[in-house]
Amino acid sequence: MAGAAVLSATHDLKTGVAAATRRRPLFDAHIHYNAEIAAILRPDAAIERLRDAGIVRAIVSSTPDHLTLDAYAAAPDLVIPFLRPYRSHADRGGWITNRDVLAEVERRLDKAPYRGIGEFHINPLAPQGSILPRLVQLAGERRLWILAHVSAPVIEQIYALDADARVIWAHAGGLVETAETVAAHMARYPQLVIELSLRSGLVEGGGVAPVWxxxxxxxxxxxxxxxxxxxxxxxxxxxxxxxxxxxxxxxxPPALADEIAVENGRRLFG
Ligand SMILES: [Zn+2]
Ligand SMILES: [Zn+2]
Structure with a gap:
């Protein structure tokens, strides 16, 4: 009996802690389920990690891309699949001029209900003859989002290709731009969306920095x-x-917090 009571108390404690950490549901725009984690965490276990953290919806992209579809199959209610162009991490360097990468993207696009293309990296600019124009065109034709880890000039390149492109600027400045540059781009491109992963300078003294x-x-x-x-x-x-x-x-302010936590993502992705 005593053992059962202890077990029960432990269970209640764990449930209580889990409930407390789940108190505000979150939309996470930047999750990868890459081969290294897939080797040790099956899709359902990975999904459980996300749910334990109170993440109710997540944009997921993976290297290689088929792992995103494994995660999606495990939790279609949670995973928003994005098609990552990289067949392996080695593609991250030269993918932007690689026609084989483009062919693979075109081949894979019909394999799943992808909502976007990315995350991908371009630094410092997409060169002449790159596959970026075709990717932006494909995204436009299919009303897909683009999750771009890029510098500010590449955001300009994308909107020059398609003024209606649906762009999420990864890391709110691609880990290279100042808050002031991000602010200028958000003002210049009224459809541009940012996600805040690994954004430096965001939090100051426990609150959000004034510029942010x-x-x-x-x-x-x-x-x-x-x-x-x-x-x-x-x-x-x-x-x-x-x-x-x-x-x-x-x-x-509560309304702003709710929007950033989950409502903006739900409005954009359902
Ligand atoms: Zn990433
Ligand atoms: Zn990134």
Missing amino acids: LGIFEMARGRVLLGTDTWINSRWDELMGEADDARRWLATL
């Missing part, structure tokens, strides 16, 4: 959270990252 608060207010409806599980250790940090986000979200 200004961007959030100016770009209502166009800001998403993101974690970026680009290496396995990031999967162990999911819960902590989610709680960190909940902490700074709690310092925002």
Whole structure:
């Protein structure tokens, strides 16, 4: 009896902790289910990690891409599949001028109900003769989003190719741009969406830095959270990252916090 009571108390405690950390559901725009994590975490276990962190919807892309479809099959209610152009990590370097990569993207597009293409990297600019124009065209034809880890000039290249392109700027500045540059681009391109994974300077003294608060207010409806599980250790940090986000979200006006936490993602992706 005593053992059962202890077990029951432990269970209640665990349930209570889980309930507390789930208190604000989150939309995560930047999850990878890459081969390295798939080797040790089956799709249902990976999905469980996301749900444990209170993530209710997630944009998932993976190297290689078929792993995204495994995650999608495990949780079509949670996973929003994006087609990643990389067949292996080696593609990350020269993919943008590689016609074989383009052929593979075109071949895969009908394999699943993809909602976007990416995450991909272009630095510093897409060169002459690159496959970017065709990718932007494909995305436009199919009303797909583009998740782009790029510099500000590449955002300009994409909108020059298609003024109506649906672009999510990964890391809210591609890990290279200042907040001021991001603000200028958000003002210049009224459809541009940012996701906040690994964004430096975002949090200041426990709250959101003034420059970012200004961007959030100016770009209502166009800001998403993101974690970026680009290496396995990031999967162990999911819960902590989610709680960190909940902490700074709690310092925002409630409506703005709800939008960034989950509502913007739901409105854009259903
Ligand atoms: Zn990235
Ligand atoms: Zn990433």
